[in-house]
Amino acid sequence: MYRASLYLIAGWSGFFVMGIELLGGRLLAPYFGSSIYVWGAIITVFMLALSLGYLAGGRASLAAPSLRRLALILLTAAAATVPVLLFGDTLLEWLSARTPDPRFGSLLAAALLFLLPTGVSGMVSPYAVRLLVADRASAGHHAGKLYFVSTFGSAAGTLATSFYLVLYLEVNQILLLMLAVSVAVAVAAWLIPSVPES
Amino acid sequence: MRALAIWLAALVPAAVLADPPLIHSERSLYRQVFVYGDYSTRCLCFTRECKIGRQSCIDLQQPNRLMFEYTQMMLGSLLLDPDPRSILIIGLGGGTLPRTLGKLLPDADIDVVEIDPAVVSVAAQYFNYQPGAHQHVYEEDGRAYVRRLLRTDKRYQLIMLDAYDNQYIPEHLLTQEFLTQVRSLLAPNGIVAANTFSSSRLYQNESVTYRAVFGVFYNLKSANRVILASNAPLPSLAQATRNAEHFDAAFTALGFKPMSILSLFSTAVDWDPKARVLTDQYSPANLLNSRD
Numbered sequence: 001m002y003r004a005s006l007y008l009i010a011g012w013s014g015f016f017v018m019g020i021e022l023l024g025g026r027l028l029a030p031y032f033g034s035s036i037y038v039w040g041a042i043i044t045v046f047m048l049a050l051s052l053g054y055l056a057g058g059r060a061s062l063a064a065p066s067l068r069r070l071a072l073i074l075l076t077a078a079a080a081t082v083p084v085l086l087f088g089d090t091l092l093e094w095l096s097a098r099t100p101d102p103r104f105g106s107l108l109a110a111a112l113l114f115l116l117p118t119g120v121s122g123m124v125s126p127y128a129v130r131l132l133v134a135d136r137a138s139a140g141h142h143a144g145k146l147y148f149v150s151t152f153g154s155a156a157g158t159l160a161t162s163f164y165l166v167l168y169l170e171v172n173q174i175l176l177l178m179l180a181v182s183v184a185v186a187v188a189a190w191l192i193p194s195v196p197e198s
Numbered sequence: 199m200r201a202l203a204i205w206l207a208a209l210v211p212a213a214v215l216a217d218p219p220l221i222h223s224e225r226s227l228y229r230q231v232f233v234y235g236d237y238s239t240r241c242l243c244f245t246r247e248c249k250i251g252r253q254s255c256i257d258l259q260q261p262n263r264l265m266f267e268y269t270q271m272m273l274g275s276l277l278l279d280p281d282p283r284s285i286l287i288i289g290l291g292g293g294t295l296p297r298t299l300g301k302l303l304p305d306a307d308i309d310v311v312e313i314d315p316a317v318v319s320v321a322a323q324y325f326n327y328q329p330g331a332h333q334h335v336y337e338e339d340g341r342a343y344v345r346r347l348l349r350t351d352k353r354y355q356l357i358m359l360d361a362y363d364n365q366y367i368p369e370h371l372l373t374q375e376f377l378t379q380v381r382s383l384l385a386p387n388g389i390v391a392a393n394t395f396s397s398s399r400l401y402q403n404e405s406v407t408y409r410a411v412f413g414v415f416y417n418l419k420s421a422n423r424v425i426l427a428s429n430a431p432l433p434s435l436a437q438a439t440r441n442a443e444h445f446d447a448a449f450t451a452l453g454f455k456p457m458s459i460l461s462l463f464s465t466a467v468d469w470d471p472k473a474r475v476l477t478d479q480y481s482p483a484n485l486l487n488s489r490d
Contacts, residue, residue, distance in 0.1 A: 029370035030478045033339020035313055036227045097349065102342055163485070170479035 005067060005189045006128045007149045009074055012185050013124040014153030019161045019178050020081065021046050024114055026171050027088055031096040032106040041106040042114070049115045053122015060123060061130035070131065071189040073123050078182035080117035085175055088113060125150050222324060226316030233324045239265070240324060242292045242317075244365065253363060254292025256325055262301070263453035268393050268422035269294050270452070273302075274459045275356055275391035275426055276445060277438040278416075282306060282356035282389065288340040288371070289361035290317055293327025300330055302448055308333045309354075311343045313361075313368075341370050344379050353385040359392040369481040372404065376478075377411040387430045396423035400486040402473035410475050418462040426463075435463060 024042050025034065032038045057073070092109055099105035125146060132142040165174045221240070222233040232243040241248060241255040255265045264270050272295060276282075283306055287295050290312035299308055310329070312318050315337050321327040329335055336343055340361055357380055361371050370376060380390060390412065394404055396419055408415055412427035442456035449456045476483060 026370075026478070026481070030341060030373075030375060031345065033313070033342040034368060034370055035339045035342075038339075096342075096345065102339060166480075167482040167485045170477070172479060 001192050002067065002194065003132065005192050006070070006131055007146065009070055009185060009189055010125055010128045010146050010150040011153035011156075012181065013074060013077070013121050014150040014155075015157030015160070016077070016178055016182060017046065017050070017118055017121045018154040018157035019165075019174065020084075020114065020117065022158060022161045023171050023174060024110060026166075027084070027113070028092065028106050028109055031092040032102045032109065035102055037103040038106040041103065042110045044107065045110040045114050046118050049118035050122040053119040053124075054126050056119065057123030057126040058130075061127045065127060065130050067131060067192060067194050068190055070124065070127050071186040073120060073127060074182055074189070075186045077117050077120040077124075078179045078186070080120055081175065081179060084113050084117070085172055222320070224316050224320070226314050228314050228316075231314075231316050231320050233320060242320060242325065244363065254294050254325065256292060256294070260453070261326065262298075262451060264294065264298065265453075266294075266422075267420055267454075268424060269298070270449075270454045270459055271418045271420070271422060271424035271462065272358060272360070272391045272393060273298070273449065273452075274416075274418055274424065274463070275358070275389045276302070277441045277456065277460060277463075278426060278428065278433045279355060279387065279389045280441045280444055282354075284352075284354045284385070285309070285356045285358070286311070286354040286383070287358045287360060288343070289359070290321055290327070290335065291360065292325035293321040294325075295358060295360060296329070296333055297327055298452065300333060302445075304332070306332060310335045311338055311340050313337070313339050340368070341376055341379075344376070344383055348379060348383055352383075353388070354383060355385045355388050357384060357388065357390050359390065359394075362394060364395075364487075367400075367483040367487060369476075369483045370478065372407070372476055372483045373481050374407050374410055374475050374477045377408065381411055381429050384429045388428065390425070390427045390429075392425045392427075394423050394425055395487060396421065397490075398487045399489040400483055402470045403476050403483075403486055405467075405469035406471060406473045407476045409471075414465050416463045416465060417468075418459070419464070420462060432465075435460075438463065 021042060025039060028038050028042065091112060095109050096105055099108060129143050129146050132146060133139045161174065169177070218234045218236040218239070220232060221235050224231050229244050232246060234241050234243060234248060238259060239255055239257055241252040243252055257263045257265055281303065285299060285306055285308045287308065287310045290310050296308050296310050299306065310333065312335060318335055318337060359371065361368055384390065395401055408425050408427060414432055415425050415427035416432065418424040418426065438460060442460050445456045474480065
């Protein structure tokens with residue numbers, strides 16, 4: 001249960017990040033278009049956010065790591081997405097009026113909207129690795145499995161969002177649905193008894 | 199000379215004629231751009247061998263002739279307003295529309311927005327598109343351009359949307375919000391002409407979306423579909439007929455009769471009025487276009 005919940009959190013977090021990234025393109029398009037610059041800006045921000053998140057997640061795992069704290073990271077990432085829902089359009093309207101250049105306008109917009117939620121999501125994987133690894137010999141094995149689950153989740157999130165979810169739901173409905181799943185996964189993980197470390 | 203060329207062509211195996219040789223190809227930021235052609239025609243394509251659809255073609259012997267029915271249908275907008283002084287065209291292709299409008303209306307100011315710089319240079323080099331003194335080409339996303347222009351006083355009497363093709367639809371250019379912005383960018387009694395989709399499930403959604411923004415519009419259907427709409431009550435067919443007579447000689451020189459276009463004008467609702475309106479929040483145009 002304990003192990004499974006770590007993989008579940010990592011896999012869901014991967015799904016969440018790519019779902020948001022694809023929807024990010026949709027959110028920016030009405031203001032900055034969907035030129036290659038806009039996608040370039042979005043991908044840059046997500047990669048940058050994940051890289052910083054990995055760093056922060058690894059650092060956070062040094063001090064009393066636990067499954068409950070990992071669940072809190074997932075919740076924080078979800079909470080950091082709420083402003084996208086509440087103020088996204090207002091911010092994009094304001095920014096696009098001031099920075100008509102599609103490159104820097106979209107870079108700034110993507111950074112303001114997605115740097116935080118994606119960065120916090122990036123903390124999940126290294127933190128989960130710390131909870132999985134019992135000894136040095138099996139560290140690579142566990143890390144490999146975790147990367148697999150996390151990146152597989154990302155692939156699933158990309159496909160599900162772009163092929164199916166956008167056909168049935170509005171962008172904000174998909175975001176709300178993903179937030180609800182994040183909360184559900186975090187609550188489930190919170191209730192699982194922590195395995196005492198040997 | 200032409201007779202000789204036709205005689206020589208008769209000797210060439212049919213397979214060679216079916217696939218005109220590739221003249222030029224270049225990779226752009228968005229796609230591969232191909233130019234195919236022989237002694238008589240030249241076409242711009244976004245797929246190898248033009249497997250899916252030709253974007254634009256010119257008749258090298260009669261460069262003024264409009265080879266595609268959809269460009270003729272787009273000129274149907276002149277039957278609603280015969281003398282637009284300012285025109286915006288979103289999507290350049292081979293430059294057929296701005297070239298033809300520039301000849302028909304030499305005093306009109308024409309702005310063209312094209313997202314792909316490679317298309318702009320191919321139109322100039324291979325399709326002889328030279329923007330004259332009254333024409334400007336902006337290399338920019340159409341939606342970003344419209345939004346930018348709405349902050350200025352500039353308004354257009356005619357806006358043409360020609361940015362969709364069968365392989366890929368820029369989904370942010372087919373939503374209620376975008377069309378509302380286009381409507382706001384029209385001068386009083388302005389006209390919108392949109393080259394859109396005649397088949398697939400998208401037809402339903404597209405129709406209700408235009409209807410939601412513009413109310414009743416003229417629907418021109420053959421192999422292609424062109425929507426003609428206005429921000430004012432739609433000019434009557436009687437008015438369009440009078441304008442058609444005015445353009446009889448000019449359109450005949452382009453290779454078609456205005457009356458043949460006029461016969462396509464319809465205001466009948468032949469779609470499901472309960473289909474879902476496309477919005478910035480809900481715009482799966484490409485997925486809908488791939489379904490019957």
